[in-house]
Amino acid sequence: MVLEDFALRIGHRFNDPELLRRALTHRSHGAANNERLEFLGDSVVNCAVALELYRRFPQLTEGELSRLRANLVNQPSLAAVAQRFAFGDQLSLGEGEVRSGGAQRPSILADSVEAVVGAVFLDAGFDAACRTVRVLLGEAIDTIDPRTSGKDPKTSLQEHLQARKIALPQYAVVSTRGEAHEQVFQVECVIPQLGIRTLGEGSSRRTAEQEAARQAYELANRD
């Protein structure tokens, strides 16, 4: 696919096609690469998705919106977007990266998505960048389920168990280690009726509980 067709596929006709070319140039290829555009694009993607979620889900709290966005904007999800739109075919990489399969590496792919959004932003402004974000992430945004992905794991687990009339999980701190300002907590989550026992670690009791709950929720959903 020529670059111009690729541009149309992501929903933007560039006034300055050089911007797009740079957005698709990895640092291994040379000094005129996409790293600064990625810095810019990262913030544009986050802002565009924040706006989209803010408007779509007027009932969700700030914390729920943050979690939804974190589920949409992360390296695996952006790399998947890049795969779907065949970013890899358009990337300029250094020889070493070409040989080692850089065009399929999730970090390179995800960064290029952000850089391309940054390029659209510079080329035509925020609204144009939002349109491209909707083209790229629209499917992911359309299929996101705020009932599960906006909730923290403990809440999801609790609701899942209540719906199945199963007794709620028990959490217990099984160990702590490290000095006061960098403690690591280990918390166990037990659901006797399902024979589930998981162990979460975190820098606070709360994050350790959430991690244990996340694992237990996955197991409970396999039942």
Added chain:
Amino acid sequence: MVLEDFALRIGHRFNDPELLRRALTHRSHGAANNERLEFLGDSVVNCAVALELYRRFPQLTEGELSRLRANLVNQPSLAAVAQRFAFGDQLSLGEGEVRSGGAQRPSILADSVEAVVGAVFLDAGFDAACRTVRVLLGEAIDTIDPRTSGKDPKTSLQEHLQARKIALPQYAVVSTRGEAHEQVFQVECVIPQLGIRTLGEGSSRRTAEQEAARQAYELANRD
């Protein structure tokens, strides 16, 4: 100051003044509060500052731009902006927060700056929000020095003292308060040779040290 004058001071005439009122309403005041606007505004501030830095510093790398932005957009700096523009006088707080001095609390002030930018964004779009960000943060952006502010305060302070052949600062935790998951650390930074003693607060020992170092660095530069 009436709300309309406050709006003009931050560089925006609201089509929907209700948005501004909500942006200045803390959750302690009721359900119609600024938390969702803060979620949105946080991303707008980051994006607007990213764009500003991208344009101003064409020679800086992505990592340097990220550090510059982290120095501009953080709780202490946003709280300082809120102080300068007297956000505290405009805040609607619950009675408990009013009594305990919530209108001066850095977290509440910083959040309200983000929420107000989010309100401008919804009211009039991205460019209007950028104008307000420039009004609020312009002075900080104008005076940022990419040679030093790319570094964290402890590093800057250390290098400054080494260059002057002065003994390095001593840091000590002088108090902690609050429950485990929302502790506040107070750290003292002492430079005996310069007679400097500062006190930083933060949600971790590290952030408290950095805040104490930041103050000490300012004082050391006045010598």
